Amino acid sequence: MDNEGSNRANITSGPAGWTHLGQVATSNNNVSLDIWYKFRSSGDPTSFTWSVGPDPQDIVGGIIAFSGISSTRPLDAWVSQAVAGSPTNVASVSGFTTTANNEELVFLSAFNADANLTGVTAGFGQQWNLITGWYASGAGFTKLQATAGATRTVQGDVYPGVDWAVALVGLRPGS
Numbered sequence: 067m068d069n070e071g072s073n074r075a076n077i078t079s080g081p082a083g084w085t086h087l088g089q090v091a092t093s094n095n096n097v098s099l100d101i102w103y104k105f106r107s108s109g110d111p112t113s114f115t116w117s118v119g120p121d122p123q124d125i126v127g128g129i130i131a132f133s134g135i136s137s138t139r140p141l142d143a144w145v146s147q148a149v150a151g152s153p154t155n156v157a158s159v160s161g162f163t164t165t166a167n168n169e170e171l172v173f174l175s176a177f178n179a180d181a182n183l184t185g186v187t188a189g190f191g192q193q194w195n196l197i198t199g200w201y202a203s204g205a206g207f208t209k210l211q212a213t214a215g216a217t218r219t220v221q222g223d224v225y226p227g228v229d230w231a232v233a234l235v236g237l238r239p240g241s
Contacts, residue, residue, distance in 0.1 A: 079117040083107070090146040090176075090231040097148070099176040099204075099231035105137055124178075124199030130206050132170055135237050142169055142236035150229045157183075157230040161217030170237040173207040173220045177230035183207075185223035211236075 076098060080086060084104045091098040102116075118125060143162045157175055164171075173190055175183050182195045183205040190207040197203045211217060220234050 076118050076120065076122060081114045081116065083110075084114070087141070087144065087235070088146070088233075090148050090233055092148045092150040092229040092231060094150040094229065096150060097176050097178050097229040097231050099146070099148070099174060099233060101144075101174060101233055101235065103140065105140075106131070124202035126176070126196045126198040126202040126204040128194035128196060128204060128206050130172065130193045130208065132237065134240050135170065136240045140237055142166065142238050144233055144235040146231065146233040148229075148231035152224065152226060152228055152230055155223050155226050156221050157224045157232050158219050158221035159232045159234045160219055161234065162236065163216050164211055164214050164236050166238050167212060167214050168239045169211045169214070170239075171209045171211050171217060171220075172235040172237065173209075173222070173232065174235070175203075175205045175222055175224075175230065175232045177203050177224045177228045179203055179225045179228045181225060183222040183224065185221075187218075187220045187222075190220065 078100045080102050084102045087101040089100045147159045178201040186207050190209045193206040195205040
């Protein structure tokens with residue numbers, strides 16, 4: 067979920083049953099990327115609602131469904147990076163070392179431009195890539211890492227001068 071704010075931190079509250087992994091925000095609080103997850107259960111509604119405040123503007127979000135993820139220890143690792151006024155057209159995050167074979171890697175992005183994320187590291191497939199309002203863009207890309215080991219840096223192309231936040235999350239397979 068991306069919230070393009072007016073240079074003040076926003077707090078996001080999620081629906082019942084969702085866990086907040088964390089928020090990645092630029093130093094000027096102009097862009098924040100909130101990461102939430104949950105395990106589907108019978109009786110789940112067909113839609114979910116989050117609350118953002120005190121100054122929500124141009125919010126974009128997406129949901130990616132997975133199967134075969136560990137229900138007891140779903141998260142292996144995650145890394146993030148945020149930059150205000152990027153001097154380049156690359157939004158990137160350093161990788162990490164996965165601990166299991168067949169981990170699902172999730173690359174999430176948020177930035178304040180009226181454009182989709184492009185040029186994502188080879189092997190990552192687009193799950194959602196959205197624009198809302200004038201300045202909120204967000205995307206989710208995934209890749210199955212067959213063998214435990216280094217993920218390397220993951221990146222996508224943005225406009226120079228924008229504020230951006232990205233994260234790379236590793237999901238452990240179920241047994």
